[in-house]
Structure formats: structure tokens, C-alpha cells
Amino acid sequence: MRIPIVVKLIVVTVSLLLLASVWIAFKSSDYFKEKSVAREREVNWIAADAKAAQVNVLFDKYRDKTRLAASLLNKAYENDKEKTESLHLSIINDRDLIAVYIYRLSDGKQIRSEFFEKKEYLAELNLPSDYLNNLQQLRPFPLAKVFAGQVEIHNASLSGGAPLMVMGIPLIKSDAGVITHIALSYFRLDSIQRPFSDIGNITIQTFYLVDNEGIVLAHPEDKFVFEAKNLSDLGIVKKSLEPNVNKGDSKYFDAEAKKNFIASFAKTQYGPSVISQTDESIILEPARVVRREAFYIAGKVLSIGIFCIFIFSITLTNPLEKLVEVTRRVAKxxxxxxxxxxxxxxxxxxxxxxxxxxxxxxxxxxxxxxxxKFHGSAVVEDMLKSDLQLGGVNKKVTVFFSDIRDFTKFSEGHTPELVVDMLNEYFEIMVGIVTKNYGVVDKFIGDAMMAIWGVPQSTGEDERHAVKACLEMRLALDELNKVRLAKGQTEIKIGMGLSSGHVISGTIGSSERMEYTVIGDTVNTASRIESSTKAFGTDFLVSGETLEKIKGEFIFDYVGAAEVKGKSEPIKMYKIRGYIDESGNEIIIKTKYSDFDASNTDKIKIVI
Incomplete structure (x- = not known):
């Protein structure tokens, strides 16, 4: 009985439905998270606004106290007793107010005219009596902004000093509307700090207050206030410092706490901003609970589904495993x-x-x-990819020819078997070098070998690969001759030539007998260059076209130009002596077979 595979796939479909339920669980928890964040942003916004209103009331109170105290200081008294009694009403008996200073403009200069300081407060903190004067030197107050009509509020605390806040307000204007007197007052930070302390016990929000420079005025962490910590690098604080922006919210990462926060800010009417923020992990905890429960339920469903799939899949997986094993063996x-x-x-x-x-x-x-065995593997792969048809394409290639010196003499003095053994030993090494360097052996012509770089596909560095292969052949021949001489055999000497240019690459012949090769003037030129090695006394020459592509990577000498058979113009030729390594060092590749005494040949005529 034939069992359709579609029946088995139905079971897999059921499992996909279970996976869909997991996806739904993710989406629902993400939706829950999104709504939680949106709700918390709104809560932060409202909370920051309410806290800012509360701070405004305190700042109004401090402004009024400053104005009253400054007016009393600036008033003319008949005697010191009357002044002291008057100051008792607004300064001495006021727990929060520590000092008041009045500055006036005189010839464009800001001059302190009147002041009052509670020395006993400084004494309680074991601070010197001139502490406030030193404080104004260490942390200058922007008097010019107050003379310009602004109310300025800043944290005046120093580490190890008194926790103080300073407020500057315009005091007196001239008939022309120019502010001539301003008042500075120093207040204890207790009253401002109190509304921001221990808020975490009743809400998940954290509130703090920063001035218009990002310095903490009030914070649940008292040390932030006493150290006048600068939080201007936090995302929400940075946003609150932007001009003409009274409210806003932001999600930011606190690198020090290593947490994400959802935060809102509301500016007070005096410039400082109230920040309300919530740890994102607290907001998202309910969403995580929902997701965990969803995973738990989905896990149960999947467990049942997996068991069912396992039972039904046995009839499918066993034969598939056999097929996989067979294909692996075939791949090897x-x-x-x-x-x-x-x-x-x-x-x-x-x-x-x-x-x-x-x-x-x-x-x-x-x-x-x-x-x-008759063509290179790359050529065979290219032939198998397309229909075997006669024809060719124009390609830029580098053609190589090599020839064994005095091969005719060697053949006459040895048996055919020894000649074939010598050729096979020699070609085994040289063909391997060509293949390793991305070349293709085109054909063997007796003792000669023709190879090509750039077919069926170019590597983009055909000239370099070809020259590198020839230098490796020079070294390989030296090693081969050492072995042959040790056996008492005749040493082998060769000539090599390279030329680069355009050829026709493809299949030639007839519909019954075809051959993959290249034809063109570049092929003839490479053959003539190889023949010229005898006349120039070297084993390896290249044409100017080849040299043009590799001159920065290899060491070469110009040996001259020669008229060769079949060429109307002399061919300029170059001897390759070595290469330049990655460090810029010249590496000479020379053996006792690479240079020899030049000999005349009837095939070429040296002209330069």
C-alpha cells in the first residue's frame, strides 16, 4: 500500500501551528511591553509636572524671602540696634536663609554693597568664617545674567563643605528700566532636598532636580547633592537643557548605572528642571512574566507535538538518512x-x-x-558546462613555452624507454607547478610544453601567476638535477618564454575531432621568446607586455631586442632575476642553470 508523503507533512503542519502560538505569545507580550512603556511615560510626565509645581512654590518662597531680606539690608537705619531688630524678623530667625548679599552697578562694575552672613551656622559645621567668600571665589556666580533680568538658581555645595543653594534675583531698577541692584541669597538645601528624598518607598519613579547647567540641586542620593554632581551627560538631562523646551521625555542609557531609563522632565519657571525617571527593567517585568508563562504553555504543547512528530517521522527519517549517507559518499x-x-x-x-x-x-x-589527462581540469570543467561546438572567443592571456636544451642529442644517446622516463619525470614536476599557479597545460610538443594563463577564466593576476610559476620551475629543475646527478643520470637544461596578449580561445577542428586550444600572434611570440633564451644566455625571458603588469613585484633586467622569424618588428625581452617580498626585500632566484654563455641561433637576430 502506497502511503503519500502529504500525510506525513500534515503532522509537520500541526507542529507549525504550535510554533504560531509561540509567535502569538511573543507578539502579545511585546504589545503589553509597548503599552506599559507608553503608560509609564505618561505617568512620568504627569509626576514631573506636579513635582515642578511643588518646586515652584518653594522657589517663590525663597524669592520672597530674598527680596524681603535684601530690602531690609538696603534700608537706612538710625542705629545698629534698629537694624539688628529688623534683620531678626527676616534673616536671623529664618532657619533656611544663611546669607544675603546686595550688589550694585557702579560705572559698569558689579560692587557688593551690603551683606549679612550667619556665622553661627558655619561654626556648627566647623567651617571658617570666610567660607562663603572663598566659595564665591571657587564657584563664581553669574551676576551678569541676574543684572540682565534673569533669576539664577545654582547648587553652591562643595565636597566637605556646607550643603547650600544660591539664588540671584533682580532687586532695583532705575527710572530708565535698567537693573541697578541685585540680591544673592544662600539657603540650606534641606527644604528642597526633602520632597525628593525617600520617594522610592511609595513609587517606582525616581525624582531629582537639576539647575540650568545640569548640576544636581536635589536627589534621593544625598551625596549627589553634596558633591554638586553634574548629570548633563545623561540623555534626559541633556534634553532638558535645550532652550525653549519646557517639557519632554526620553529613553536613555545610564552608563554608570548600566541601565535603561524611561524619563520625563518639566522645567520650573525659574529654570531648574524636575526629572522623573523609571528603571525600564521594572516597567518591563510584567511583560517578561507574560512571556515566561506563554513559553511555559507553548513548551507543553510542543512537547506533545514533538512526541507525535517523532512517531510519524520514523518512516520518513530512516530512508532519508540512508539517502544522505549515499550522497555523502558520492560527494567524496x-x-x-x-x-x-x-x-x-x-x-x-x-x-x-x-x-x-x-x-x-x-x-x-x-x-x-x-x-x-588530455586537458587541464579547469578546461574540462568549462567544456562540460557548455555544448561542445566549434568556435572561440577573444581573450587576454599569458602564453608559456618551455623547451629542453640539447634534447635531440640526448635522444640519440639513450634508449627510447629512458627518453620517455626522463620526459615523464620532468613533465610531472613542471605540470604540477603550472596547475598550482592557476595555469592550464595546453599541449606537449615532443620535449616542449605549452601552457596558458587566462583560460578558461582569468584570475585577474595571470601575468604574476605565470612569472611565479617560471621561477618555481627554475628552482624545481635545480632540485631535479641534483637527484639525477646523484643517480648518474644526465642533467636537464631548459629555456622558458612568456608573452601576454589577445588570442582566440576555444574548440577547433571538425565535428568529429575537436581540440581545445588558443591561437594567435601571442602564441607565436611566446615561442620565439623561448627560442631567444639561448641567444641571451638565460633560461627565462618575458615580453614587454608581460613585464608591464608585474614590474613592481619582480626583479628584471632588459637584455635587448631581437628580430625573430615570423615577426616584422624586433621584440624587446627582459630577464627575470627574482621577486620583491612583502617587506620590500629583493629575493634573487638563481641556479647554475639559470645563466649560461650565449650562443648563436639562426632563428633570431639581436638588433639592440
């Missing part, structure tokens, strides 16, 4: 495998198709292995 090159699956469903049909595919790959691999 083992084509002598079969699935041996007998199933009456789509999996069975798949197994039959895989068996047929493996048989086809086995036959294809035999053909490919045979072709690789």
Missing part, C-alpha cells in the same frame, strides 16, 4: 554505492532516482577522468 567520489531503499511512497521514487543518478555520475566521472 565513491560511485559504487546503492540506496537499497524499498518504500512505496515518494521517498521510494526518490531513492530510485538517486540510484539512477549515481550510475550516470559514475559513467560521467570515467569520461571526465580520461579528459583531465
Amino acid at each position: 567520489g565513491n560511485f559504487d554505492v546503492q540506496t537499497n531503499i524499498r518504500s512505496h511512497d515518494e521517498v521510494g521514487e526518490l531513492a530510485e532516482s538517486v540510484d539512477a543518478m549515481v550510475h550516470g555520475l559514475k559513467e560521467r566521472d570515467k569520461i571526465k577522468a580520461a579528459m583531465n
Whole structure:
């Protein structure tokens, strides 16, 4: 009985529905989180506004006290007794007011004219009597802003000193409307600090007050107040310091606390801002609870679903595992495998198709292995990707020719078997170097070898790879000759030539017999350059076109130009002596076979 695979997929669909329930749980908790954050922003906004109104009342009170005390100080008295009795009413008996100073403008200068200080308060804190004078030197007050008509409020606390707040207000205007007198008053911070202390016991919000420079005026952490901590780098405080912005909110990260906060601010009518903020983790805790519960329920459902899937999947996974194992073996090159699956469903049909595919790959691999021995693997891959048709394309390549010196003489003095053994030993090494450096061996012509860089695909550095391969061949030949001489065999000498240019690359021949190769003037030029190595006494020459691409990476000498057979213009040739490493050092690649005495040849004529 054939069991359709669709029946098995139904079970998987059920599990997908369970996953959908998890997604819904995520969405619902995210929605809950979004609403919680929005609600908390609104709460912070209202709370900051209410707290700002409360602070405004305190600042109004301090302003009135400052104005009254300054008026009494600036008043003319008949005697000191009358002045003392008057000051008792507004300053001496006022617990919060510590000192009052009156400044007046005189010839454009700000001059302190009257003042009163509670020395006994300073004494209670073991502070020197001139503490307030020193304080004004250490933390100058912006008198000019007050003379300009602004009310200024700042934290005047110093670490180890008295916790004070200073308020500056305009006092007297001239008939022309110019402020001529201002008053500065120092107050204890107790009354301002009290509304901001221990708020956390009854609400999740944290409130604090900063002046128009971002310095703390009141905070649940007393040390922030006493140290006059600057919080202007916090996102919400930075936003509150923007001009012409009276209210706002922000989410920001406190690097010191390593927490995210949802915060709002409201400016008082005097400039300082009240900040109301809430730890985001506290806001989001209910959303996390909802998500955990959703996961718990989804986990139960998934557990049941997984058990069901496991029962139904056995009939599907076992044959699939066999198929996977077969494909892994095939991927490693083992084509002598079969699935041996007998199933009456789509999996069975798949197994039959895989068996047929493996048989086809086995036959294809035999053909490919045979072709690789006659063409490079890259060429074979390119040929297999397209239809085998006659034709070619114009490509920029680098062509290589090499030739064994005195090969005819060697052949005459040795048996054919020894000649073939020598060639195979030599070509085994040289072909490996070409392949390693992204080249393709095109053909062997007796003792000569032709290779190409740039077909079927260019690496973009064909000239460099070709020159590097030739230098490696120079070293490899030296090592090979050491082995041959140790065996009492004749040493091998070669010549190598490179030329770069455009060729026609493709399949030539007939519909019954084809060959993949390149043709063009660049091929002939490379052959003539190789032939010129005898005349210039070196094993390796390149054309100017090749050198143009690699001159910054290799060490070269210009050896001259020569008229060669089949070329109307002399060919300029260059000898490669080595390369330049990554550190800029010149590395010379030289063996006893790389340079020799030049000899005449009838194929070329040196002209320069």
C-alpha cells in the first residue's frame, strides 16, 4: 500500500501551528511591553509636572524671602540696634536663609554693597568664617545674567563643605528700566532636598532636580547633592537643557548605572528642571512574566507535538538518512554505492532516482577522468558546462613555452624507454607547478610544453601567476638535477618564454575531432621568446607586455631586442632575476642553470 508523503507533512503542519502560538505569545507580550512603556511615560510626565509645581512654590518662597531680606539690608537705619531688630524678623530667625548679599552697578562694575552672613551656622559645621567668600571665589556666580533680568538658581555645595543653594534675583531698577541692584541669597538645601528624598518607598519613579547647567540641586542620593554632581551627560538631562523646551521625555542609557531609563522632565519657571525617571527593567517585568508563562504553555504543547512528530517521522527519517549517507559518499567520489531503499511512497521514487543518478555520475566521472589527462581540469570543467561546438572567443592571456636544451642529442644517446622516463619525470614536476599557479597545460610538443594563463577564466593576476610559476620551475629543475646527478643520470637544461596578449580561445577542428586550444600572434611570440633564451644566455625571458603588469613585484633586467622569424618588428625581452617580498626585500632566484654563455641561433637576430 502506497502511503503519500502529504500525510506525513500534515503532522509537520500541526507542529507549525504550535510554533504560531509561540509567535502569538511573543507578539502579545511585546504589545503589553509597548503599552506599559507608553503608560509609564505618561505617568512620568504627569509626576514631573506636579513635582515642578511643588518646586515652584518653594522657589517663590525663597524669592520672597530674598527680596524681603535684601530690602531690609538696603534700608537706612538710625542705629545698629534698629537694624539688628529688623534683620531678626527676616534673616536671623529664618532657619533656611544663611546669607544675603546686595550688589550694585557702579560705572559698569558689579560692587557688593551690603551683606549679612550667619556665622553661627558655619561654626556648627566647623567651617571658617570666610567660607562663603572663598566659595564665591571657587564657584563664581553669574551676576551678569541676574543684572540682565534673569533669576539664577545654582547648587553652591562643595565636597566637605556646607550643603547650600544660591539664588540671584533682580532687586532695583532705575527710572530708565535698567537693573541697578541685585540680591544673592544662600539657603540650606534641606527644604528642597526633602520632597525628593525617600520617594522610592511609595513609587517606582525616581525624582531629582537639576539647575540650568545640569548640576544636581536635589536627589534621593544625598551625596549627589553634596558633591554638586553634574548629570548633563545623561540623555534626559541633556534634553532638558535645550532652550525653549519646557517639557519632554526620553529613553536613555545610564552608563554608570548600566541601565535603561524611561524619563520625563518639566522645567520650573525659574529654570531648574524636575526629572522623573523609571528603571525600564521594572516597567518591563510584567511583560517578561507574560512571556515566561506563554513559553511555559507553548513548551507543553510542543512537547506533545514533538512526541507525535517523532512517531510519524520514523518512516520518513530512516530512508532519508540512508539517502544522505549515499550522497555523502558520492560527494567524496565513491560511485559504487546503492540506496537499497524499498518504500512505496515518494521517498521510494526518490531513492530510485538517486540510484539512477549515481550510475550516470559514475559513467560521467570515467569520461571526465580520461579528459583531465588530455586537458587541464579547469578546461574540462568549462567544456562540460557548455555544448561542445566549434568556435572561440577573444581573450587576454599569458602564453608559456618551455623547451629542453640539447634534447635531440640526448635522444640519440639513450634508449627510447629512458627518453620517455626522463620526459615523464620532468613533465610531472613542471605540470604540477603550472596547475598550482592557476595555469592550464595546453599541449606537449615532443620535449616542449605549452601552457596558458587566462583560460578558461582569468584570475585577474595571470601575468604574476605565470612569472611565479617560471621561477618555481627554475628552482624545481635545480632540485631535479641534483637527484639525477646523484643517480648518474644526465642533467636537464631548459629555456622558458612568456608573452601576454589577445588570442582566440576555444574548440577547433571538425565535428568529429575537436581540440581545445588558443591561437594567435601571442602564441607565436611566446615561442620565439623561448627560442631567444639561448641567444641571451638565460633560461627565462618575458615580453614587454608581460613585464608591464608585474614590474613592481619582480626583479628584471632588459637584455635587448631581437628580430625573430615570423615577426616584422624586433621584440624587446627582459630577464627575470627574482621577486620583491612583502617587506620590500629583493629575493634573487638563481641556479647554475639559470645563466649560461650565449650562443648563436639562426632563428633570431639581436638588433639592440
